[in-house]
Amino acid sequence: MSDITKQSLSELIKNIKDKKLSSTEVTKAFVERSEKSKELNVYVTEDFSAAIDKAKKFDKNPNLDLKLPGIPIAVKDLFCTKNVKTTAGSKILNNFTPTYESTVTQNIWDEGAILLGKLNCDEFAMGSSNETSFFGCVQNPIDKDLVPGGSSGGSSSAVAAQLTPITIGTDTGGSIRQPASFTGIVGLKPTYGSCSRYGIVAFASSLDQAGPMAQNVRDCALLLEVISSYDEKDSTSIDFKRNNYVKELTNNIKGKKIGIPKEYRVDGMPKEIEDLWKKGIDYVKDCGAAIIDISLPHTNYALPTYYIVAPAEASSNLARYDGVKYGFRADGENLIDMYEKTRSEGFGAEVQRRIMIGTYVLSSGYYDAYYLKAQKVRKLIKNDFDEAYKKVDAILTPSTPSSAFKIGEKTNDPVSMYLNDIFTVPVNLSGLPGISIPAGHDTNGYPLGLQIIGKAFDEQNLLNIAYAMEEKINFKNKITDWWIK
Amino acid sequence: MIVCDIFNYHMSIDLKTIKHISKLSRISVDEKKAEKLVGDLNSIFEFIEKLNELKTDNVQPLTSVAETTLKLRDDKVKSKNLREQIIKNSPQENEDYFVVPKVIE
Numbered sequence: 001m002s003d004i005t006k007q008s009l010s011e012l013i014k015n016i017k018d019k020k021l022s023s024t025e026v027t028k029a030f031v032e033r034s035e036k037s038k039e040l041n042v043y044v045t046e047d048f049s050a051a052i053d054k055a056k057k058f059d060k061n062p063n064l065d066l067k068l069p070g071i072p073i074a075v076k077d078l079f080c081t082k083n084v085k086t087t088a089g090s091k092i093l094n095n096f097t098p099t100y101e102s103t104v105t106q107n108i109w110d111e112g113a114i115l116l117g118k119l120n121c122d123e124f125a126m127g128s129s130n131e132t133s134f135f136g137c138v139q140n141p142i143d144k145d146l147v148p149g150g151s152s153g154g155s156s157s158a159v160a161a162q163l164t165p166i167t168i169g170t171d172t173g174g175s176i177r178q179p180a181s182f183t184g185i186v187g188l189k190p191t192y193g194s195c196s197r198y199g200i201v202a203f204a205s206s207l208d209q210a211g212p213m214a215q216n217v218r219d220c221a222l223l224l225e226v227i228s229s230y231d232e233k234d235s236t237s238i239d240f241k242r243n244n245y246v247k248e249l250t251n252n253i254k255g256k257k258i259g260i261p262k263e264y265r266v267d268g269m270p271k272e273i274e275d276l277w278k279k280g281i282d283y284v285k286d287c288g289a290a291i292i293d294i295s296l297p298h299t300n301y302a303l304p305t306y307y308i309v310a311p312a313e314a315s316s317n318l319a320r321y322d323g324v325k326y327g328f329r330a331d332g333e334n335l336i337d338m339y340e341k342t343r344s345e346g347f348g349a350e351v352q353r354r355i356m357i358g359t360y361v362l363s364s365g366y367y368d369a370y371y372l373k374a375q376k377v378r379k380l381i382k383n384d385f386d387e388a389y390k391k392v393d394a395i396l397t398p399s400t401p402s403s404a405f406k407i408g409e410k411t412n413d414p415v416s417m418y419l420n421d422i423f424t425v426p427v428n429l430s431g432l433p434g435i436s437i438p439a440g441h442d443t444n445g446y447p448l449g450l451q452i453i454g455k456a457f458d459e460q461n462l463l464n465i466a467y468a469m470e471e472k473i474n475f476k477n478k479i480t481d482w483w484i485k
Numbered sequence: 486m487i488v489c490d491i492f493n494y495h496m497s498i499d500l501k502t503i504k505h506i507s508k509l510s511r512i513s514v515d516e517k518k519a520e521k522l523v524g525d526l527n528s529i530f531e532f533i534e535k536l537n538e539l540k541t542d543n544v545q546p547l548t549s550v551a552e553t554t555l556k557l558r559d560d561k562v563k564s565k566n567l568r569e570q571i572i573k574n575s576p577q578e579n580e581d582y583f584v585v586p587k588v589i590e
Binding site: 327335352 | 503577
C-alpha cells in the first residue's frame with residue numbers, strides 16, 4: 001500500500017482495527033517517507049528503528065480497543081520524552097535526555113501510539129517562523145524557502161507533508177494555530193487548564209497549552225480526547241468533565257450565534273484575508289448559524305500586553321538554565337562568569353532578547369509601570385470576551401494577518417515578526433480555546449486559515465462549528481512533493 | 486513647574502541600562518551585542534508603551550485565567566531513590582554531587 005501516508009488518522013485507525021493494515025506497515029510507511037524528506041528539516045531527533053520495533057511488538061499482541069492502536073506519531077521537541085533527547089530547539093538542552101515523560105505524551109502512548117521522533121520548533125517556542133531553532137529552519141512543504149510558521153513549525157510541516165498522521169504542538173501566543181494556517185492543516189489550542197503542562201519545557205506558564213494538529217477536524221477531536229486530562233502534577237490543571245469529542249461531533253450548528261469582532265479588521269490587512277473572512281461568514285450562514293457583529297475594544301492592546309507578560313514569565317522560567325544541574329555548560333573563571341557565559345553561548349538571540357525584556361519589566365522600579373500594567377490590561381482583554389459571550393456562542397476571525405512568508409524575510413525586525421500573532425494572542429491571554437482551519441489560498445496558492453474562538457471549556461462547540469465549516473469549505477492542500485528527488 | 490505627560494512618555498533604553506539588565510539576567514554581552522540590543526529593545530518598548538494610552542487605575546490585575554482554588558493533596562512521599570536520575574544530566578558530575586567552579590577561596 002503505497003498511499004498509507006496519505007490516509008487520515010481516522011482511516012489508519014479503521015484499517016488497523018479491520019486488520020487491513022498492521023502497525024508495522026503503517027510505521028514503516030511514515031519512516032520511509034520521512035527518510036526521503038530530510039530536506040524539510042522537521043526532525044531534531046529520529047527514533048525510527050525503535051518505532052518499528054515497537055510496532056512489531058504491538059502487532060504480536062494488538063490491543064485494538066485503544067484509541068490510537070499502533071499509530072506512529074512524531075511530537076514537538078518541547079515535550080519531555082523518557083530516554084529520548086529533548087532539546088526545545090535550543091543549544092542549551094542539546095545534551096538533555098529526560099528521565100521522565102510529559103503527561104500529554106504519556107496519555108498518547110497509553111492509547112497505543114508509538115513515538116516516531118521529536119520535531120523541530122523555535123527555540124523554547126519563542127518565534128513565529130521556526131527560524132530561531134538551534135537546529136535550523138524548517139521548510140514548509142507548500143513551497144521551497146517558505147516558513148512553516150512557528151513555534152510548532154516542525155509539527156505543522158510534518159503533518160502537511162504526511163510524515164506523521166497527526167501531532168501535538170504547544171501554543172503560548174499562536175504557536176499551534178499560526179503554523180497550522182501557514183501549512184493548510186487544522187490546529188487547536190485548548191482552554192487553559194485542559195491539558196497538563198507537566199513535562200513540557202516551560203515558556204510562559206500562564207499562557208502555555210498543548211494541543212492537537214491534524215489533517216482534519218475529526219482527527220483533531222480524537223487527539224484532543226486523548227491528551228486532555230486532569231493531572232495533579234500540574235497545579236493549574238482543571239478537573240472538569242471531559243467530553244467524548246468524536247462521538248459528540250456534529251455538523252449541525254443551526255441556530256448557533258457566531259460573533260464577528262470589528263476590531264480584527266486591522267489596518268493594512270491584505271485584501272485576500274478580508275475576502276477569506278467574508279467567505280467564512282458565508283459558510284457559517286450556509287450552515288444555518290447566525291452572524292452577530294460584536295466588539296472586542298481592547299484587541300489592539302493584546303500584543304503589547306503579551307510582550308510584557310510572556311517575556312516576564314519566560315525570564316523567570318529560564319532562570320533554571322544555569323549550567324549546573326543539566327544542559328550545556330561553558331567554562332568560566334568563577335561561578336558567576338560560568339553562569340553568564342553558559343547563558344550567553346547556550347541561548348540564541350531571540351531567547352536572550354526576551355529574557356532581557358522580561359528581566360527589565362520585572363526589575364525594581366519598573367514592575368508597576370510594565371508588569372502590573374500588563375496584568376490589568378490583560379483583565380480588560382478577558383472582560384471583552386466575557387461580554388461578547390453573553391451574546392454569541394463563538395467568534396470567527398482570520399487566523400493570521402498574512403499567508404506564509406519567505407525564510408529570512410522578517411528576521412531583522414522583531415516587531416514585524418511579533419505582528420504575526422495579532423489574531424491569536426488575545427485567545428491565550430484570556431485562556432480560551434481556539435482552532436485554526438484551512439479555508440482558502442492566496443494568489444500564490446499558499447494556504448490561509450480561519451480561526452474560531454470558543455467559550456472556556458466549550459471545545460465541543462468549537463469542534464462542531466469547525467467540522468460544519470470544513471465540510472462546506474472542502475479545502476485541498478496543494479503539495480507537490482517538490483523536496484523528494 | 487515641569488509636568489510629565491505620562492501618556493506620551495517613552496523611556497529610552499541606553500547602553501548602560503542594557504549592561505545592567507544583562508547583569509541581572511546573567512547573560513554576558515559584548516559591546517557589539519549590547520549595541521544591537523539597544524536598538525531592538527527600544528523598538529519593542531516603543532511598541533509596548535501603547536498600553537499607556539489606557540487608564541487602568543480601577544482595574545484589578547489578572548493573575549490567573551484558571552479561576553480555581555488550588556487543590557491540596559496529602560503530604561506523602563511518592564518517589565524514592567531518584568538521586569541517579571537527578572544527577573544523570575548534570576554537565577559535570579562527581580558521584581553524588583553537582584559540581585560548580587570553586588566559590589570559596
